Amino acid sequence: MKNPKRPLMLAVLALGVFMSLPSWGNGMILIPAGSFRMPAFLDKTPRKVNSFYLDKHPVTNAEYLSFVEQHPEWHKSSVKKIFADANYLEYWSGDLDFDKTSGASSPVVRVSWYAARAYCASLGKRLPVIDEWEYVGQMPFKDKNDLKTVILEWYGQSSEWPLPSVMKRSANTAGIYDQHGVIWEWVEDFNSSMVTGESRADAALDRNLFCGGGASSAADPSDYAAFMRYAFRSSLQAKYTVKNLGFRCAKDKD
Amino acid sequence: MKYAAVKKSLIGIAALVFAVSAYAQEKIKGEEKAILTDAPDVPPPITRKHATKVIVDLETKEVKMRLADGVDYTFWTFGGKVPGKFIRIREGDQVEFHLHNHPSSKLPHNIDLHAVTGQGGGAEGSFTAPGHSSTFNFKALNPGLYVYHCATAPVGMHIANGMYGLILVEPKEGMPKVDKEFYVMQSEFYTKGKYGAPGLQPFSMTKAVEEKADYVVFNGNVGALVGDNAIKAKVGEKVRMFVGNGGPNLVSSFHVIGEIFDRVYIEGGKLVNENVQTTLVPAGGSAIVEFKLDTAGTFILVDHSIFRAFNKGALGMLKVEGEHVKEIYSGKTEDGIYQPEGGVIQEVGESAPKIIPAKNIQESIARGKRIYESSCFACHQTNGQGLPGAFPPLAKSDFLNKNKSKSISAVVHGMDGKVTVNGKEYDSIMPAQVLTDDEISNVLNYVYSAWGNSKKTVTPDEVKAIRASGRVK
Numbered sequence: 072m073k074n075p076k077r078p079l080m081l082a083v084l085a086l087g088v089f090m091s092l093p094s095w096g097n098g099m100i101l102i103p104a105g106s107f108r109m110p111a112f113l114d115k116t117p118r119k120v121n122s123f124y125l126d127k128h129p130v131t132n133a134e135y136l137s138f139v140e141q142h143p144e145w146h147k148s149s150v151k152k153i154f155a156d157a158n159y160l161e162y163w164s165g166d167l168d169f170d171k172t173s174g175a176s177s178p179v180v181r182v183s184w185y186a187a188r189a190y191c192a193s194l195g196k197r198l199p200v201i202d203e204w205e206y207v208g209q210m211p212f213k214d215k216n217d218l219k220t221v222i223l224e225w226y227g228q229s230s231e232w233p234l235p236s237v238m239k240r241s242a243n244t245a246g247i248y249d250q251h252g253v254i255w256e257w258v259e260d261f262n263s264s265m266v267t268g269e270s271r272a273d274a275a276l277d278r279n280l281f282c283g284g285g286a287s288s289a290a291d292p293s294d295y296a297a298f299m300r301y302a303f304r305s306s307l308q309a310k311y312t313v314k315n316l317g318f319r320c321a322k323d324k325d
Numbered sequence: 326m327k328y329a330a331v332k333k334s335l336i337g338i339a340a341l342v343f344a345v346s347a348y349a350q351e352k353i354k355g356e357e358k359a360i361l362t363d364a365p366d367v368p369p370p371i372t373r374k375h376a377t378k379v380i381v382d383l384e385t386k387e388v389k390m391r392l393a394d395g396v397d398y399t400f401w402t403f404g405g406k407v408p409g410k411f412i413r414i415r416e417g418d419q420v421e422f423h424l425h426n427h428p429s430s431k432l433p434h435n436i437d438l439h440a441v442t443g444q445g446g447g448a449e450g451s452f453t454a455p456g457h458s459s460t461f462n463f464k465a466l467n468p469g470l471y472v473y474h475c476a477t478a479p480v481g482m483h484i485a486n487g488m489y490g491l492i493l494v495e496p497k498e499g500m501p502k503v504d505k506e507f508y509v510m511q512s513e514f515y516t517k518g519k520y521g522a523p524g525l526q527p528f529s530m531t532k533a534v535e536e537k538a539d540y541v542v543f544n545g546n547v548g549a550l551v552g553d554n555a556i557k558a559k560v561g562e563k564v565r566m567f568v569g570n571g572g573p574n575l576v577s578s579f580h581v582i583g584e585i586f587d588r589v590y591i592e593g594g595k596l597v598n599e600n601v602q603t604t605l606v607p608a609g610g611s612a613i614v615e616f617k618l619d620t621a622g623t624f625i626l627v628d629h630s631i632f633r634a635f636n637k638g639a640l641g642m643l644k645v646e647g648e649h650v651k652e653i654y655s656g657k658t659e660d661g662i663y664q665p666e667g668g669v670i671q672e673v674g675e676s677a678p679k680i681i682p683a684k685n686i687q688e689s690i691a692r693g694k695r696i697y698e699s700s701c702f703a704c705h706q707t708n709g710q711g712l713p714g715a716f717p718p719l720a721k722s723d724f725l726n727k728n729k730s731k732s733i734s735a736v737v738h739g740m741d742g743k744v745t746v747n748g749k750e751y752d753s754i755m756p757a758q759v760l761t762d763d764e765i766s767n768v769l770n771y772v773y774s775a776w777g778n779s780k781k782t783v784t785p786d787e788v789k790a791i792r793a794s795g796r797v798k
Contacts, residue, residue: 105712108703115698117707158428158456209703210715211754224527228399230387230429244715244753255431295530298479299432306433306454306477313455314428 099124099322100246107206110297120206125199126319128237128248129256130190133175135182138190140167145186152310155183159312176236178254178317184309187257187318196320198259201304203321205297207243208250214241218251222296225252230315257318261304351376351417351497358382361410364544365556367506367567368413371495376417383410385434385453385475385488386427392514392540393547393638395523400487400545401434401475407545408510408571409473409490416468416497421460422447428456433477438463439609440471440492448476468496470593470611472569481573485515485533487545489571491611496595503615504562509550511579511606511628511639512571513538520637536574541633543626543641550626550641558618560647565615572608578629579606579614581643583622583654586614603629620650682763686770686782693771696764701772704755709776715753717746720776729781733788734797736765762788 102125106117139145146166150159161181163169169179182190184198191197199207211218238248250256307313356378360368386405392398403409414420426434433454437446441463444450450461475488491510515533516526520540532539543550550556558564570577580603589601593611598604604612626641627634634640649656683689701719705711709719719725724746725732734740739757743750760768762785769783791797 103713103715106706211704211756213753217756223530226431228389228431228525230431232429295479295482299482302478303433303454306452308454311454311457315431315455 098127099320100127101324102203102207102245102247105206107209109202109205110209118202118206120202122324123199123203124322124324125203125207125245125247126196126321127242127246129178129254129317129319130187131176131237132169132173132179135179135190136167136169136175138193142189142193145189150186154185154310156310156312159183159186161312161314170233173233174236176238177234178237178249180234180254180314180317181312182257182317183312184257184261184307188259190318191320194320196322198257198318199321200259201261201263204250204256204258205300207245207247210243210245210247212241212243216241219296222251226296226299232314234315255300255303255313255316257316258304261307262309353378353419356380359412359414361404361412362508363404363406363410364408364508364510365550367411367493367508370500370502370506371413371415372499373415376415376419378419378421379414380421380423381412382423382425383412383436384425384427385430387430387432389525391546392516392526392542393521396516396521396547397525398514398516399525399527401432401483402487403436403473403475403490407487407489408508408512408569409488411490411508411567412473412492413495414465414492415495416465418465418494420463420465422451422463423458423460424451424453425458426453426455430455432483434475434483434488435459435477436473437476438471438473438492440465440467440469440473440494442466445476446473452477465494468494469595470494470567470569470590470613472571472609472611474571474609481533482528482530484571484573485513486528487512487571489569491567491569493567500565501615503565505556505558505564507556507564507566508569509543509566509626509641510545510569510571511541511543511577512545513573513575513633513637514540514542516540533573538575538633538637541575541628541637541639543639547638552642555623555642555644557644557646560618560621560645560650563615563617564643565613567611567613568604568606569611570606570608574608575628575630575633576608577606577639578603579612580604580627580629581614581616582625582627584616584624584643586616588615589613618645618647620653621645621647622649622654682785683767686774689767689770689782690774691771692764693767693769696760696768697771700758700760701768709772711746713749715751717744717749717751719772719778721747721778723747725772726779726781729783730787730791730797733765733769733783733791736760736769737788737792738796740796762786762792 102123104120104122106119108115109118143149147160147163148166158181162173188198209218235253240249240252242248354375354377359379359381362368383403385403387399387401388405389397389399400407424436433452435448435451435453437448439446441447443463447461447463451459453459471492471494473490473492475483477483489512491508515529516539517529518526540547548554568579586601586604587599589598589604590613591598592607593613604614606612622645624643624645626643628639683692704716705719711718717724724744735755736758740755743752765788766783766785773779773781
């Protein structure tokens with residue numbers, strides 16, 4: 072535990088390469104440019120997304136451990152209160168040791184937005200923005216599982232603990248794992264006013280979402296799933312840590 | 326001069342009246358923690374004669390519990406049960422409300438109390454991420470029985486999963502004394518499986534939108550007020566039921582079989598009606614019913630939209646012990662035979678409304694475009710260009726133009742495995758589309774008419790034939 076491999080260095084070297092060796096750590100996958108319809112938005116105009124790299128799976132406890140080893144300012148004992156709330160890495164038993172019941176390859180959770188950004192930046196990466204995340208998030212699974220069902224069923228279950236290891240389920244058609252059904256994920260622009268605490272009044276705020284009066288036509292169940300992501304993101308503050316909220320990193324193509 | 330003097334004194338009186346009414350608002354004296362109870366219990370009546378500061382702590386928690394025998398459901402709750410905790414305060418009270426969202430919650434939650442005057446009924450001030458708490462304050466201006474519920478997007482789903490309860494704001498003068506008080510709340514559940522389908526049942530959004538409830542229940546599950554769980558009282562006692570309806574969709578026709586409500590506070594407000602058989606309880610609304618128990622028996626609580634009671638669970642029991650007063654109800658005194666004439670059972674045939682098929686190819690294409698834009702667009706993209714490496718193009722597609730029946734089959738039955746389109750190989754999955762034969766013919770006519778394709782036409786009959794013969798290899 073004290074001296075894990077350094078999978079991250081390899082991951083950095085392997086940027087842009089379609090990696091098929093999961094044990095090597097968090098390879099990135101090149102997501103082709105394209106357009107998509109933002110779920111639950113009144114404006115159905117296709118939104119363009121440029122090509123970018125996205126981590127194949129959420130950042131794991133082992134990966135996060137090697138980050139905090141290099142960056143003592145992110146130890147749970149020394150993190151500044153304005154950058155993470157009191158429950159930062161709450162389930163870790165020490166600064167450099169995560170809970171044994173929560174495996175090395177389970178997603179790291181209980182990290183703030185600041186921490187997630189710092190992690191990505193340390194590898195020359197960044198957090199994905201909502202458009203990027205949602206664009207990849209609506210690509211279907213490689214196996215036959217229906218995306219909507221997986222998402223809605225996960226939302227309908229009590230939280231699981233300890234969290235399962237990453238990459239235990241089907242990847243989507245782009246080769247990305249675990250966007251749905253394991254944890255929530257931080258995004259760079261999580262606080263971009265998607266839903267307010269009083270979501271039913273949002274239609275009056277011209278926020279382009281099916282809420283309040285505007286919700287009357289939200290008949291697509293995938294919109295429902297998206298609502299919950301928007302609602303979840305808007306309930307957060309940058310220093311918050313949550314037991315089922317982790318992250319993955321992205322990177323520009325050039 | 327005289328006029329001016331009168332005017333001046335009038336203003337003076339008006340000012341005085343205003344000052345008195347402002348002064349009449351009660352002073353807040355002291356502080357207390359609200360007693361909260363789970364249904365069917367109600368917190369004790371408020372005996373104090375002054376307004377106070379009341380502290381309410383309520384926790385939102387997502388828990389797996391029984392919905393019916395053999396059927397579980399992941400409920401989202403206020404306080405760990407459905408319905409949520411009963412809150413009892415007094416008119417004029419100043420409430421400090423703390424909403425705590427349990428760390429194991431998957432979702433943020435908030436609370437809209439219909440007893441609150443102000444933005445969102447508290448929803449805006451109580452929006453809380455998992456593992457966090459929010460505090461807001463309100464003044465109880467209007468007495469009455471009010472529903473509270475979660476109002477986080479998607480609001481319907483948070484309510485459908487069990488996030489509602491009742492808050493009673495007792496009038497300053499208090500409520501007439503009764504012997505027993507009960508908390509009864511109706512609501513309905515929409516599950517993937519039908520009524521009684523075993524196992525952990527997920528929420529069905531489709532059924533909720535269509536308002537086709539599988540379960541209609543009192544106090545959160547089938548049988549919550551039945552058998553050993555029945556509410557109990559004695560002959561001679563006066564009972565009061567605080568009846569709420571969480572919805573999310575249905576209005577309740579609340580009735581107690583074999584009883585007549587002596588008094589009903591209509592919609593939980595001040596207006597009292599007397600001698601009522603059935604009272605309406607709106608979704609997101611309430612009623613208070615009172616009646617004296619004149620004879621013993623088991624009295625059945627129902628939603629008198631009666632299939633809900635006997636087929637969906639909206640049934641409870643009030644067991645009344647004591648004397649069977651024969652003068653009030655005798656029970657059966659004679660058993661005879663009656664032979665009526667006629668009595669043939671009649672039935673009327675039913676048929677679903679017919680959707681008129683497209684009159685011509687132009688109309689079919691126009692309808693097909695709408696289907697494309699809702700069902701196909703996400704993968705095959707706006708102009709049928711597809712996504713390289715993931716979804717094959719439909720524009721100028723050699724596969725499409727060469728293989729009409731395979732294309733129809735792909736929409737009807739789905740498709741997977743390797744396929745070469747315009748020289749490129751694709752290996753992904755197309756799910757079968759839930760569309761009618763007409764709709765599939767329309768959408769394919771649209772695709773064939775667009776983006777340089779071969780303008781082939783597809784008839785509903787061709788679709789029907791392929792649907793019957795199975796996947797085209």
